[in-house]
Amino acid sequence: MNFPILTTILLLPLIGAIISIFVPKEKSNIIRGIAGLTTFISLILTIFIYYLYYTRYMLTGGYAFTESIPWVADLGVTYGLGVDGFSLPLVLLTNVIGFCAVYSRSWSEEKRAKEFYILLLILITGVMGTFLATDLFIFFLFYEVVVIPIYLMVIIWGSGSKTRTDIGKEYAGMKLTIYLLIGSAFLLAGLIWMYVLAGDMLGAPTFDLATLATLDFAPNLQIAIFGLMALGFLSLISMFPFHSWSPDGYAGAPTAVSMIHAGVLKKIGGYGLIRIGIFLFPLGAKFWAPVIAVLAIGNVVYTALISLAQKDMKYVVGYSSVSHMGFVLIGIASLSLIGLNGAVANMFAHGIMAALFFSIIGYIYGITRTRYIPDLGGLAHQMPRLAGTFLVAAMASAGLPGLLTFVPEFTIFIGAFDSPVTKIPAFIVLTGIVIGAVYVLRMAANVLFGPRKKEWDYVEDIKGFSLLPIAVLVAFAVIFGLFPSLLMDMVNSGIEPIAAKLLAAGFQIGGSL
Amino acid sequence: MDINVTYLALEILTSLLAVLVLLLGLLVPKEKRHALGYVLAAGLVVVLVLSFQYYGLNETVIFGTFTVDDFAVFFKQVFLIAAVLVILSSTMYVQKMNGNYEFYIITVVALLGMMVLVSAADMLTLYIALETMTISFYILAGYKTDQKSSEAGMKYLILGAVSSAVFLYGLSLVYGMTGTTVIAEIAGKVQDLSTLSPALVFGLLLVLAGLGFKISLVPFQMWTPDVYEGAPTPVTTFLATGSKAASFAIMARILLVALPDYSAHWQFLVAVLAASSMIIGNLVAIPQTNIKRMLAYSSIGQAGYIITGILALNVAGVTALSFYSLVYVLATIAAFVVVMTFSAQTGSDEIKDYAGLSQRSPFMAAVLTISMLSMAGIPPLAGFAGKLYLFKSIVAQGYLWLVILGLVMSMVSVYYYLLVAKVMYLSEPLDNTSIKVPPGAKFTLLLTMIALLVFGVYPQPISVLANLAGSALLP
Numbered sequence A: 001m002n003f004p005i006l007t008t009i010l011l012l013p014l015i016g017a018i019i020s021i022f023v024p025k026e027k028s029n030i031i032r033g034i035a036g037l038t039t040f041i042s043l044i045l046t047i048f049i050y051y052l053y054y055t056r057y058m059l060t061g062g063y064a065f066t067e068s069i070p071w072v073a074d075l076g077v078t079y080g081l082g083v084d085g086f087s088l089p090l091v092l093l094t095n096v097i098g099f100c101a102v103y104s105r106s107w108s109e110e111k112r113a114k115e116f117y118i119l120l121l122i123l124i125t126g127v128m129g130t131f132l133a134t135d136l137f138i139f140f141l142f143y144e145v146v147v148i149p150i151y152l153m154v155i156i157w158g159s160g161s162k163t164r165t166d167i168g169k170e171y172a173g174m175k176l177t178i179y180l181l182i183g184s185a186f187l188l189a190g191l192i193w194m195y196v197l198a199g200d201m202l203g204a205p206t207f208d209l210a211t212l213a214t215l216d217f218a219p220n221l222q223i224a225i226f227g228l229m230a231l232g233f234l235s236l237i238s239m240f241p242f243h244s245w246s247p248d249g250y251a252g253a254p255t256a257v258s259m260i261h262a263g264v265l266k267k268i269g270g271y272g273l274i275r276i277g278i279f280l281f282p283l284g285a286k287f288w289a290p291v292i293a294v295l296a297i298g299n300v301v302y303t304a305l306i307s308l309a310q311k312d313m314k315y316v317v318g319y320s321s322v323s324h325m326g327f328v329l330i331g332i333a334s335l336s337l338i339g340l341n342g343a344v345a346n347m348f349a350h351g352i353m354a355a356l357f358f359s360i361i362g363y364i365y366g367i368t369r370t371r372y373i374p375d376l377g378g379l380a381h382q383m384p385r386l387a388g389t390f391l392v393a394a395m396a397s398a399g400l401p402g403l404l405t406f407v408p409e410f411t412i413f414i415g416a417f418d419s420p421v422t423k424i425p426a427f428i429v430l431t432g433i434v435i436g437a438v439y440v441l442r443m444a445a446n447v448l449f450g451p452r453k454k455e456w457d458y459v460e461d462i463k464g465f466s467l468l469p470i471a472v473l474v475a476f477a478v479i480f481g482l483f484p485s486l487l488m489d490m491v492n493s494g495i496e497p498i499a500a501k502l503l504a505a506g507f508q509i510g511g512s513l
Numbered sequence B: 001m002d003i004n005v006t007y008l009a010l011e012i013l014t015s016l017l018a019v020l021v022l023l024l025g026l027l028v029p030k031e032k033r034h035a036l037g038y039v040l041a042a043g044l045v046v047v048l049v050l051s052f053q054y055y056g057l058n059e060t061v062i063f064g065t066f067t068v069d070d071f072a073v074f075f076k077q078v079f080l081i082a083a084v085l086v087i088l089s090s091t092m093y094v095q096k097m098n099g100n101y102e103f104y105i106i107t108v109v110a111l112l113g114m115m116v117l118v119s120a121a122d123m124l125t126l127y128i129a130l131e132t133m134t135i136s137f138y139i140l141a142g143y144k145t146d147q148k149s150s151e152a153g154m155k156y157l158i159l160g161a162v163s164s165a166v167f168l169y170g171l172s173l174v175y176g177m178t179g180t181t182v183i184a185e186i187a188g189k190v191q192d193l194s195t196l197s198p199a200l201v202f203g204l205l206l207v208l209a210g211l212g213f214k215i216s217l218v219p220f221q222m223w224t225p226d227v228y229e230g231a232p233t234p235v236t237t238f239l240a241t242g243s244k245a246a247s248f249a250i251m252a253r254i255l256l257v258a259l260p261d262y263s264a265h266w267q268f269l270v271a272v273l274a275a276s277s278m279i280i281g282n283l284v285a286i287p288q289t290n291i292k293r294m295l296a297y298s299s300i301g302q303a304g305y306i307i308t309g310i311l312a313l314n315v316a317g318v319t320a321l322s323f324y325s326l327v328y329v330l331a332t333i334a335a336f337v338v339v340m341t342f343s344a345q346t347g348s349d350e351i352k353d354y355a356g357l358s359q360r361s362p363f364m365a366a367v368l369t370i371s372m373l374s375m376a377g378i379p380p381l382a383g384f385a386g387k388l389y390l391f392k393s394i395v396a397q398g399y400l401w402l403v404i405l406g407l408v409m410s411m412v413s414v415y416y417y418l419l420v421a422k423v424m425y426l427s428e429p430l431d432n433t434s435i436k437v438p439p440g441a442k443f444t445l446l447l448t449m450i451a452l453l454v455f456g457v458y459p460q461p462i463s464v465l466a467n468l469a470g471s472a473l474l475p
Helices: A005-021 A028-057 A087-103 A113-132 A136-145 A147-157 A169-202 A209-213 A219-236 A245-252 A255-280 A282-308 A313-333 A337-368 A384-398 A406-418 A423-448 A464-482 A485-508 B005-027 B030-054 B070-089 B091-096 B102-119 B123-141 B147-178 B183-192 B198-215 B223-230 B233-258 B260-285 B291-311 B315-346 B362-376 B382-395 B400-425 B439-457 B460-473
Strands: A064-072 A077-083 B059-061 B066-068
Touching: A005 A028, A005 A064, A005 A077, A005 A087, A005 A113, A028 A064, A028 A087, A028 A113, A028 A485, A064 A136, A064 B460, A077 A087, A077 A113, A077 A136, A087 A113, A087 A255, A087 A337, A087 A464, A087 A485, A113 A136, A113 A147, A113 A255, A136 A147, A136 A169, A136 A209, A136 A255, A136 B382, A147 A169, A147 A255, A147 B400, A169 A209, A169 A219, A169 A245, A169 B382, A169 B400, A209 A255, A219 A255, A219 A282, A245 A255, A245 A313, A255 A282, A255 A313, A255 A337, A255 A485, A282 A313, A282 A423, A282 A485, A313 A337, A313 A406, A313 A423, A337 A384, A337 A406, A337 A464, A337 A485, A384 A423, A384 A464, A406 A423, A406 A485, A464 A485, B005 B030, B005 B059, B005 B066, B005 B102, B030 B070, B030 B091, B030 B102, B030 B439, B066 B070, B066 B102, B070 B091, B070 B102, B070 B233, B070 B315, B070 B439, B070 B460, B091 B102, B091 B315, B091 B439, B102 B123, B102 B233, B123 B147, B123 B233, B147 B183, B147 B198, B147 B223, B183 B233, B183 B260, B198 B233, B198 B260, B223 B233, B223 B291, B233 B260, B233 B291, B233 B315, B233 B460, B260 B291, B260 B400, B291 B315, B291 B362, B291 B382, B291 B400, B315 B362, B315 B382, B315 B439, B315 B460, B362 B382, B362 B400, B362 B439, B382 B400, B382 B439, B382 B460
Parallel strands: none
Antiparallel strands: A064 A077, B059 B066
């Protein structure tokens, strides 16, 4: 039997959490060390399998490093893990951000540090599990595991905003939780429905994704089930008009949670939509794609305009992340190989970029105790290193060539212009890129540049362990920017079978999609 | 049709145990009598272990009045587990009552009622067992001598007596139309009836109302919050777990074994009862400030989920009902034992007094959170597996609307559960004294917490037994 490397990667953070339970709570440095070490090993192992997959398995495609243990016989559950070109980048993303989140400054985690790191490690395991699972029961298990730790982390270690005094961290945490849970209720209803139907068609119940993908569900059922599931996934990826939890939640959450939530957790929505929704219900996807495309315009343009008006840095990034998800949704709605490639790659790119932003803002807030843009200004004088990384994040957000966000966005538009459904929305969405550049550059200008402000002379530039997460994230942004094929080829190998299924479904109903 | 005592051995042992402990108590000084709980619990554990021998028998004895099928055995184990855990956790309570150890004895008598109840194959046996259980609970509910407890006992007595009368009248109508009291024979007689019998439908309606009261389904739920709040917490725990699980079991037996041919008439009613219980229970729980009342309303919602298992009309549905009953019992015991321990030391059941419990007793806070999240059906806890079993069994019958409603209402329930979690984890404690958990309660909490976690990730052990139970009821 092969070494269960995916289980190792998956369970390492959880083992870290369990060890931490037995460490006295005063020793917060040791607990942080455990969290850092376990996530670091997971990260290294993930990079290793990424390399292995890229060199060995990518040409043939399909799942690799699979593990499968029969789990619950009468439900047809197997403990199945595996990675392919689609999930592996997202697993990598989870581990990068997980590791960086441990060392990012979450201003008040010094208070009750033990609980903080335990919940954080559970959260990282949960997010990773959804990407690794090849069994839908296991997928859903991890999908909901993450919600409760996030709630506790937001209400205990979160912070209110100066611009929105009516929205406290407790309100933000509850809003985020309820939105995601109600969404997941519809998702679960769809899952159960599909599971029962599939059980009848196959004669034996199963949650195995590959087996389910061989079935052809009736068109009207596909439409209904895709609709139910999409309600869950789309509220997680914060599609307009189900997005309002997202900026409030990110603003209220501590840095580590904002990083993981905006960076990876949200991407589970896109991942599920493609991996489960489109893969199993191509006809349902075709039915709903125009709706998604039109609502995506709301994401990109409407929230970009809101973002222009924000004065709190976290709200700017929060709304910008909703806006960026609009691009992903356009790519998904195009239902073409190229568009889907772009969407997945953009999820990865945005994850790195958003995590970088939140990590930097976390540092600034931790040291200045403010995120209010008019209070800040001229910070480049006191913090040249931080200012440099801030600019990298800003340029990445604006989609500058040479950084990792450029190629994915470009690919999305190539795919979108090619598809009749998304052609017009894609044109409208182009304006979003311009607005996106405006709000992010204006924020950079107002925070970093301008005359030196005396009150910030005491702040120290970023260094040591605080610099570590930011340096790692910048490195990823640059490497994947300069060598986009590292990402794009990988994603392409994972999306191809899904696109092939779409194509087959197109022929089946006698027309192209 | 012989009288073979071995089939009754579990019940006989249980009653002997009660008598033995009653006599032992006379030899023990008052201040030490609470320790008899450990003796009793140990004895019941022996009965529980023995009960595994009874799987696979599937026999009906004593002139067709008493059946030992896997369904009955499964539920007997559920009651035994509930009774053991309740008795273990209530030693502190008995100690405070000056060694009034009769509490233990009446609890065991109630347990005996439940055990006979699920085995009853005849309507008369069933009714007698039901009354044994209920009358014990009338006494237990008013066990404390304060006003609230007396009020709870009185309220439960009056409403309980009315509902028993309604139930009995329903049974007598069923007997009148079919001419038999043997549950398994009723179905055959119903088939012989050439036309739809209005009197039988009316009887069915009354039976449902009587059971609805015991299970506290909306609209028969009004006694629940008051009795749960007023009764001593150990009693509430047993009432909310054992008594309810027993009523689920006989509801399944009567509807699915005796009256499957009238399913067209009762299916819709049961669906409406389930839906209204889910909605009202979960929504009214939100504004509650007393944790016992909150849990009472949440248990009304839980009952709504559980009876959906009957709607499936098949083995999968009964399996799910049995599975979820056990999970519900474990989660409810965990929650109420925390409440019991907390109020024994602080004298309060108000949610606001739970402030900072995570610092005063991290263990209790964790158990309460986990048990509530299990009730809400959040994975990886056992409640999630239970809901999956339940809802998958009824989707095939076209109850998708009920599934969606149930899932959305579960998520609504997360809201009020998280409000409690917020108070425990976020608010500063009112005083910094740590709360000690007595050994019996600690064992209960630890066991239920581990069970909820393990069976959520790996439900196989329970599902195998539940499957036996389901297959036995609907061969």
